[in-house]
Amino acid sequence: MKPNIAISIGDLNGIGLQIALQSHEKIKKFCNPIYCINKKLLAQGSKLLNIDIPNDFNIHKTKGEFEIKPGQVSKKSGKFSYDSFIDAIKLTNEHTTDAVVTLPINKESWNKANIEFKGHTEVLRRYFGENAIMMLGCKKLFVGLFTEHIALKKVAKRINEKSLTTFLCDFYKNVKQDNIQVLGLNPHASDNGVLGNEEVEIFKAIKNANKILKKDIFKGPIVPDTAFSKANRKNCKYFVCMYHDQGLAPLKALYFDESINVSLNLPIIRTSVDHGTAFDIAYKNVKVNNKSYINAIKEAISLVNNR
Structure with missing residues (x-):
């Protein structure tokens, strides 16, 4: 059976949603992705990108509604990216999904949203009380x-x-x-x-x-x-x-x-892309390299299979 992977959508003002939409057909061959976003923001982002939403693009509704502002640091997009991550953690910790894969967040946006953490690893460390x-x-x-x-x-x-x-x-x-x-x-x-x-x-x-x-x-x-x-x-x-x-x-x-x-030394599996939000090219119809994302998905699956 293909593992279920919770996808934390990242900062919607960046390239994360484009990567998720454009990579869906490929990754669904070896996992069942569940995207932590909601229908309104997904539709808004899809329209801005001019990319159709796949029929089997399964979502877990992360609450939040705001205007996507391509390439901008935003309190609201920062808060939503954090909430998307927390939802992905919960899904995996409750065994609804087998692993978390995160798309990029913007640290300045998190700071504007008064989020006390500098990044994903710090959140995981506090959430599980483990030395991630x-x-x-x-x-x-x-x-x-x-x-x-x-x-x-x-x-x-x-x-x-x-x-x-x-x-x-x-x-x-x-x-x-x-x-x-x-x-x-x-x-x-x-x-x-x-x-x-x-x-x-x-x-x-x-x-x-x-x-x-x-x-x-x-x-x-x-x-x-x-x-x-x-x-x-x-x-x-x-x-x-x-x-x-x-x-x-x-x-x-x-x-x-x-x-x-x-992220090592945790009760759940979490992998991520190793790049930022690329605000400079977000929503500009620029081809985005998804190799890091694909590798993160594959590594998560490998870790699931080796547990």
């Missing part, structure tokens, strides 16, 4: 983020032996990979303390995690500027990064179109 882990990538490369949407100046203060040890153990339990490299924070991984002392905490956490797991899983701290070299990626496909751009900059430079976001 953000991992992004594709079959060629995955990066796990120790810290996510925080100011760069706060990263060093977050790195400590205890919390990083817990993160590493949780990361391994979810990905089950026997070779994971952990990046240092400072240039040259601090050159043995010359450029900083955070690597001491990272080294201790690696040692602790390997001892707990009784395997030599984690390597490092690895020098950040050489970690993603072609030669090193032949030997390792999973990396733990200390902050957002340390992992995302090389990932998107290498595999921007095909990468996805996977």
Whole structure:
């Protein structure tokens, strides 16, 4: 049987609805998508896009009504994208659907709507009371983020032996990979303390995690500027990064179109596209690349089948 997938529609002022409508015929071959939107907003978006609504485009009615304003930051569209996500979580947590796949939200719109979270992962962390882990990538490369949407100046203060040890153990339990490299924070991984002392905490956490797991899983701290070299990626496909751009900059430079976001360490399965709302091209009859979305759907199905 094909799994049921709850689709959080994302910010309707962006490209999410176009991706959902244009990809429907393809994804319905391997899952039963249930879109968290309502008939009025779906009809409005379909008209603006000049794309017909498929007859089997099944929806779960997410409450809300407003005027779609292509490419604009909007309090109302931000609130609706959040509500769509919560509905998708509930459907999956109640076992009506088997997984959640999210289309892109706009963080500024969430902020305008007085939503306290910076993104999907933070919502999941609070909703389930679990230490959700953000991992992004594709079959060629995955990066796990120790810290996510925080100011760069706060990263060093977050790195400590205890919390990083817990993160590493949780990361391994979810990905089950026997070779994971952990990046240092400072240039040259601090050159043995010359450029900083955070690597001491990272080294201790690696040692602790390997001892707990009784395997030599984690390597490092690895020098950040050489970690993603072609030669090193032949030997390792999973990396733990200390902050957002340390992992995302090389990932998107290498595999921007095909990468996805996977939330680990949760009681439900959630995957997502690894791109934004693309306000600059929304509703402009521009061809939109849906590879990330298709990959997110396929990964969600794979995770469902492996549970």
